[in-house]
Amino acid sequence: MSRAALFARLVKLEHTVFALPFAYVGAFLAVGGVPSAHDLLWITVAMVGARSLAMALNRLIDAGIDARNPRTAGRELPSGKLTIGAVLAFCAASLAVFLVAVWQLDPVVRWLWPIPVAAFVIYPYLKRFTWLCHLWLGAVDALAPIGGWVAVKGNLPWQAWALGGAVGAWVAGFDLLYALFDIEVDRAQGLHSWATRFGERGAFTGARFLHVATVALLVAVGLGLSVGWGYWLGVACVALLLAYEHSLVRPGDLRRLDAAFFTMNGVISVAFFAFVLADAL
16 A cells, blocks of 8 residues: 555545535635635645644654554554654655645634634543543534634624534534444543443434434524525424434444445535535526
8 A cells, every 4th residue: 555545544535525615615605605715725635734734743643552453453553554753754745735725815814723623632531531532522523614704704704603513513422423433442441431421322312413414504594594495404404314314223233334424424524515505696
């Protein structure tokens, strides 16, 4: 496998589909139409740089934990396919890409860039101390639409925060379910998650509550803005897809958890952006 492919696997480049469409949603809703090609280009570059940095830091900080987990022991750092020095260099390069992109967007963003970087560093440590780590991950991903909004508009009205809250609740909800993969290993290592604290049923209950909140917040955003039929069809689509996602898995039956986590959430983000785009056009 080439070095480039190893780094792409390290940061799970394909999972950019979760956050990037919502960064675009934030930008489109901020201007009430289609942002400039310049802004869309640099939002894309900023998102790729930021997400690459976040994932690489996560893998770097968690390398020891991953090595003790059979599910993750084959990852690039624990297996020795990539060295710590190489990943540190990748982090530096990703940060540089992020900063270059930030400087091409609204000037206020140049003052805000340390916030996501600090959030990226803090997140991997939280599972060592608290089962609220999933909510922090949601807050980190909530920065995608909020960042997209402020990057083109330079301000953050309540609708931007509500949109970020919707994304944060969505991400935290499916992360509660994703943690079920490692519940026994986490308990053995003394790590914290919603599942280790409240059990499998508690994780499902929490995920359902958060995903209901996702839809409610998207409705609030639509009511606070001048949106058309496309946006409302998008909200309906998100609600239906989340309901279907929860139908795939249930306590005691996690066979389709991979499909619920990876496939359905990728579809949700792309589909919602497609409806927002149609509304803008």
